[in-house]
Amino acid sequence: MGLLSRAMPLGLSWGWTEFSTFDHETSLVSAAAFLAFHIIVIVWFVRLLTCTRVDDALSSQWTKVQYMSSAVLLMLAIELPVLLSTPNEGLMDLIQGTDPKLSEILARVPAIQQGPSPPLILRNRHMQFIPWMIQNEIHRRFSSIPFQRINVEVSDCANKMEGCHIPHMNDTIALDIFPPFHDSIYTNKFNKSSPIILFAPGLRCHSQDLPGNSIIRKAFESGFRSIVVNRRGLVQQLKSPRLNIFGDVDDLEQIYFYIKRELVSSDCPLFLHGISAGTAVTVSALSKWDKRRIDQPDRETPVFVASIDVVPGYDISKALNRERFLWPYNDLLMQGVKDHFVLQNEELLRRHDSDAVDRMLGASSLQEVVDAGVIFAGYANTTSYYQDTNPINEVRHITTPKLVINAADDPCCNIANLYEQSPYPQHEGKTFAQMIRETERGMVAVTYTGSHAPFVCTRNRWLPFVNDPLTGGWMLNSSWADQVAMARGDRKFL
Numbered sequence: 001m002g003l004l005s006r007a008m009p010l011g012l013s014w015g016w017t018e019f020s021t022f023d024h025e026t027s028l029v030s031a032a033a034f035l036a037f038h039i040i041v042i043v044w045f046v047r048l049l050t051c052t053r054v055d056d057a058l059s060s061q062w063t064k065v066q067y068m069s070s071a072v073l074l075m076l077a078i079e080l081p082v083l084l085s086t087p088n089e090g091l092m093d094l095i096q097g098t099d100p101k102l103s104e105i106l107a108r109v110p111a112i113q114q115g116p117s118p119p120l121i122l123r124n125r126h127m128q129f130i131p132w133m134i135q136n137e138i139h140r141r142f143s144s145i146p147f148q149r150i151n152v153e154v155s156d157c158a159n160k161m162e163g164c165h166i167p168h169m170n171d172t173i174a175l176d177i178f179p180p181f182h183d184s185i186y187t188n189k190f191n192k193s194s195p196i197i198l199f200a201p202g203l204r205c206h207s208q209d210l211p212g213n214s215i216i217r218k219a220f221e222s223g224f225r226s227i228v229v230n231r232r233g234l235v236q237q238l239k240s241p242r243l244n245i246f247g248d249v250d251d252l253e254q255i256y257f258y259i260k261r262e263l264v265s266s267d268c269p270l271f272l273h274g275i276s277a278g279t280a281v282t283v284s285a286l287s288k289w290d291k292r293r294i295d296q297p298d299r300e301t302p303v304f305v306a307s308i309d310v311v312p313g314y315d316i317s318k319a320l321n322r323e324r325f326l327w328p329y330n331d332l333l334m335q336g337v338k339d340h341f342v343l344q345n346e347e348l349l350r351r352h353d354s355d356a357v358d359r360m361l362g363a364s365s366l367q368e369v370v371d372a373g374v375i376f377a378g379y380a381n382t383t384s385y386y387q388d389t390n391p392i393n394e395v396r397h398i399t400t401p402k403l404v405i406n407a408a409d410d411p412c413c414n415i416a417n418l419y420e421q422s423p424y425p426q427h428e429g430k431t432f433a434q435m436i437r438e439t440e441r442g443m444v445a446v447t448y449t450g451s452h453a454p455f456v457c458t459r460n461r462w463l464p465f466v467n468d469p470l471t472g473g474w475m476l477n478s479s480w481a482d483q484v485a486m487a488r489g490d491r492k493f494l
Helices: 002-016 018-048 058-076 080-085 101-110 129-142 214-221 249-263 275-293 328-360 366-372 382-389 432-437 481-484
Strands: 093-094 148-155 171-178 197-200 224-228 269-275 305-310 402-407 442-447 465-467 475-478
Touching: 002 148, 058 275, 093 101, 093 402, 093 432, 101 432, 129 475, 148 249, 171 249, 171 275, 197 214, 197 249, 214 475, 214 481, 224 249, 249 269, 249 275, 305 481, 328 442, 402 481, 432 442
Parallel strands: 197 224, 197 269, 269 305, 305 402, 402 442
Antiparallel strands: 093 442, 148 171, 171 224, 465 475
16 A cells, blocks of 8 residues: 555545645654754764863753753654555556557566655655755766756747747747757767657756756667756746747757757657656657657658656646645745746837736746746737647657656645546547556556655665766766666666
8 A cells, every 4th residue: 555545535525635735734743853953963963073172161062952852852753653554665656558468568668656765864755855955966067967058949829729821939049958069978889860858857957957857868878968948048048038938949959950850860769758757748748749650651750769757747727736746845936936937038028018027927837837827838818829839738648658757745737646546528528547558558656755856765775975977086876767768778768
């Protein structure tokens, strides 16, 4: 029985929203207590080293530490039942499409069904962020990835539902490429036929932090070239008032054909990888393109060998509500989105629709920011926006092999999103999990732990470190999600 199953009795009587919020808040208390305990120990140890004798004042301080430590241990006990009752590895759920070849993939990639296996001290969903935050800072300061940047011009219509004869919403998409296409010390084993992974990064992320960049290092080691598609406004200021913080399918299609025509050979295989908010555009794109390939076989359409999406939120019309994208992450990212996307481009956006800018800056949740800004994405209202961009609309049309990874303890993408009944008539009252089972080549792995993309895993290791293929030094063992995608040899999904 997993976290979801154990929560069901309480969830049925209390409600999923209330239970998820309570579970999240107790884990926050536990994480804060855990940090406080270690700070107390470090401070006391430093004092011991700097004192020559234990005088009365020091004894008094020791008494205070004893009281504080006892209180911290009591708070830690809040989450102890969850830690003890949650399996240390394996999956809470595995949702599999209809193609028998998916079973062959599971046999070839046993890591999928093993799930992550974090150490006890990092089982807490909030604590899992800490080692990756430290590593990201180390990478940023000392061993950032030397990407090649190519700026690609893209265009779009003012109103995407009406179309236009001459697109004029022009802008630049920055592609960060590693290893580069020009000669460098990293390109010895690469050529224009080397397989490529297109990455759609998270909400305010970029090529050096997708979040993290260990997946790009592992891809390099496995012979994949990585291209991070930095959507409009992500790493450069906007040139036109076109902004969709989830990314734009039309922009991604233009990027695909630029890569195919200008950068690679005709036999170069392409793969698609979305993370967090970046999954919205990758899922929407595949559903549209796979359907188009069947309905309009003579029309040129993007083709990918396979795709992975890590921690999607499913129905983006409500995935960023405060009840689903929880505190403090909603507040932290909301302010970051306002600063980065809106305030940096405020003058340009106000010339297009000043009222919409006011609504975005006055929003009290990430969902309200998205809703207020649909005019800048090319839609007259939220109804038309979600009809065209919501990734769950036509998910059953996806035929490209796709692995989706979620964690039951994710504080930013509530796992209940996957199991809730769809409110949309075309889905006939089914849950999104049921719809994925009806796809041909879709698969969803739901882990017990993993938080929002860390998926810390130290299985079969005394120390959580592996060789860094770029520097020859050490880095944290890749997250379980990265291991599934980029394991050695044939034991990988991509």
